[in-house]
Amino acid sequence: MMISSWRKRRAAKRAGKEQQRNENGEMELTIPRDFRCPISLDLMNDPVTLSSGITYDRESIEKWIEAGNFTCPLTNQVLKSLEPIPNHVIRRKIQDWCIENRSYGIERIPTPRVPISSVEVSGILSKIDVARKKFDTEGCRALVAKLKALAKESERNKRRIATNGAGTALSEAFATFTAASSFAENAAVLEEILSALITMSPLDGEAKGYLVSAPAIHCLILFLSSGDLSRRRNAVLALKELVSSMEDQRKTLNLLSDIEGAIEALFKLIKNPVCSTSTKASLTIIYHMITSSSSTSQKQVTKLVNLGVVPLLLETLVDTERAMCEKALGVLDGIVDNEQGRERACNNALTIPVLVKKILRVSNSATEFSVSILYKLCKNEQGEDGGVIVEALQVGAFQKLLLLLQLGCVDKTKQRVSELLKMLNLHRNKVECVDPMDQFKDLKRPF
Structure with missing residues (x-):
C-alpha cells in the first residue's frame, strides 16, 4: 500500500502535478516553478526571454522596461537588447501542462500574437514617408491601414507604434495630402490617416505642428461638415487636441475663425450628436473660440445665438453628466458676455x-x-x-x-x-x- 502511494506521488510529480492540501483538506494544484513569471509569480501567458537568459511573462517585463529599467530584474545584469524573444519551448510546455490539468479547471493558454517590433514600425513608417513624397495615395492608404490594424491588436502594439514616431509621420503625411490641389482625390487617404492619428492620440508637439496649417484645418472642417459619423468624430477630436495645446491654440483659433462654416459645423455636432465624446470636444472648441481675445470672437457668439445655442445648452444642462455640464456652462458663460446672448438667456x-x-x-x-x-x-x-x-x-x-x-x-x-x-x-x-x-x-x- 505504501509503495503504491509512493508510485502515484512520483508519477504525479513527473507529470508536473505537484499538489498540496488546502485548509479544508482538498487537493490543490501547484504551478511548476519554471512556469511562473519571476516578477508576478503567476502562470506565464506569453513567456519571453531576455538577453540575460531569464524568462519572464511579456506583460510584466515590458512594464519593467517601460518604467526606465535596463537591467534584468533577477540577475541585475545590464540588458544588451530591450527586445524580448518569445520562448516557444516554455510556452508549449505550459500549454501541454494546462491540457493535462484541465480537470482542475485550468484553461489552455492560447498562442499569443507576437507584438510588433521597433524595427517593423520603423520600416512601415519609412514606406509611408516614401509614398507621401511620391503622392502615392493608394500605397500610403494601405500602409496606414496596416499600421492602424496593428495598433488596434493590443495596447502593447499601440504603445510601440506611438513611441517610434508614428504620430509625427502620419501628421506630416496628412499635411502633405491636404496641401495637394485635388482634395476630392485625396479624401480617402486623408480619412485613413486621420483615423490612425486619433488611434495614436494624444499627439506630441511635433505631430500637432504639422496639423496647424490652413489646408489641414480646412480639411478637418470639411470632414466635420460631412455626413459620415466616423469622419466627423475624428475631425472634432483632432481639432480639440489642437485648441487644447497652448503652443498651437492661438494659431488654430485664428485659422478656425477664418473658415466659413466652422462654427456652424461645430454647432451641428451639439444639436445632432454623434457620441458624448464628440459633443464634449465640440463644446471645448467653441468655448475657446468665443472666449479668446481675437477680434472675431463676438462675431462667432452672434452666429451661435442666431443658430439657437442658448436653448440647446439649457436643455443639455437639465440632465447631463458632470463633464458635459461643466463644458455646457462654460460655453453659456461666454455667450452671456454678449448682449444678444444675455437677452436670449433672460427670456428662456x-x-x-x-x-x-x-x-x-x-x-x-x-x-x-x-x-x-x-x-x-x-x-x-x-x-x-x-x-x-x-x-x-x-x-x-x-x-x-x-x-x-x-x-x-x-x-x-x-x-x-x-x-x-x-x-x-x-x-x-x-x-x-x-x-x-x-x-x-x-x-x-x-x-
Whole structure:
C-alpha cells in the first residue's frame, strides 16, 4: 500500500502535478516553478526571454522596461537588447501542462500574437514617408491601414507604434495630402490617416505642428461638415487636441475663425450628436473660440445665438453628466458676455432654475460658471420689477448663495456671490420667504 502511494506521488510529480492540501483538506494544484513569471509569480501567458537568459511573462517585463529599467530584474545584469524573444519551448510546455490539468479547471493558454517590433514600425513608417513624397495615395492608404490594424491588436502594439514616431509621420503625411490641389482625390487617404492619428492620440508637439496649417484645418472642417459619423468624430477630436495645446491654440483659433462654416459645423455636432465624446470636444472648441481675445470672437457668439445655442445648452444642462455640464456652462458663460446672448438667456424659462440648481450640485467648476452667468444676468437687469433677480429669489438663489459663502469658494466667485446677495436683498420684499430646508433637502452637500 505504501509503495503504491509512493508510485502515484512520483508519477504525479513527473507529470508536473505537484499538489498540496488546502485548509479544508482538498487537493490543490501547484504551478511548476519554471512556469511562473519571476516578477508576478503567476502562470506565464506569453513567456519571453531576455538577453540575460531569464524568462519572464511579456506583460510584466515590458512594464519593467517601460518604467526606465535596463537591467534584468533577477540577475541585475545590464540588458544588451530591450527586445524580448518569445520562448516557444516554455510556452508549449505550459500549454501541454494546462491540457493535462484541465480537470482542475485550468484553461489552455492560447498562442499569443507576437507584438510588433521597433524595427517593423520603423520600416512601415519609412514606406509611408516614401509614398507621401511620391503622392502615392493608394500605397500610403494601405500602409496606414496596416499600421492602424496593428495598433488596434493590443495596447502593447499601440504603445510601440506611438513611441517610434508614428504620430509625427502620419501628421506630416496628412499635411502633405491636404496641401495637394485635388482634395476630392485625396479624401480617402486623408480619412485613413486621420483615423490612425486619433488611434495614436494624444499627439506630441511635433505631430500637432504639422496639423496647424490652413489646408489641414480646412480639411478637418470639411470632414466635420460631412455626413459620415466616423469622419466627423475624428475631425472634432483632432481639432480639440489642437485648441487644447497652448503652443498651437492661438494659431488654430485664428485659422478656425477664418473658415466659413466652422462654427456652424461645430454647432451641428451639439444639436445632432454623434457620441458624448464628440459633443464634449465640440463644446471645448467653441468655448475657446468665443472666449479668446481675437477680434472675431463676438462675431462667432452672434452666429451661435442666431443658430439657437442658448436653448440647446439649457436643455443639455437639465440632465447631463458632470463633464458635459461643466463644458455646457462654460460655453453659456461666454455667450452671456454678449448682449444678444444675455437677452436670449433672460427670456428662456429654464435659465434661472437650471443655474441655481447647478450651484453646489455638480462640481466646483460648475458652481463657479453658474455663479458667473447668474451674476452677469442680474448685473445687467434693467427693469424696475427685478425680472431675473426676482425669479432667482423665487427659486431659492439667496439661500443657496449664502450657503456657498459659508462653505467657501475662490476669491473671484466669492466677490460675485457677495454682489449677487446685495442685488437679491434689494428685492427680497417682493417674494415670500422660502424655508431653506425645503430648498436644500435634496442637495448633495460637498461635506
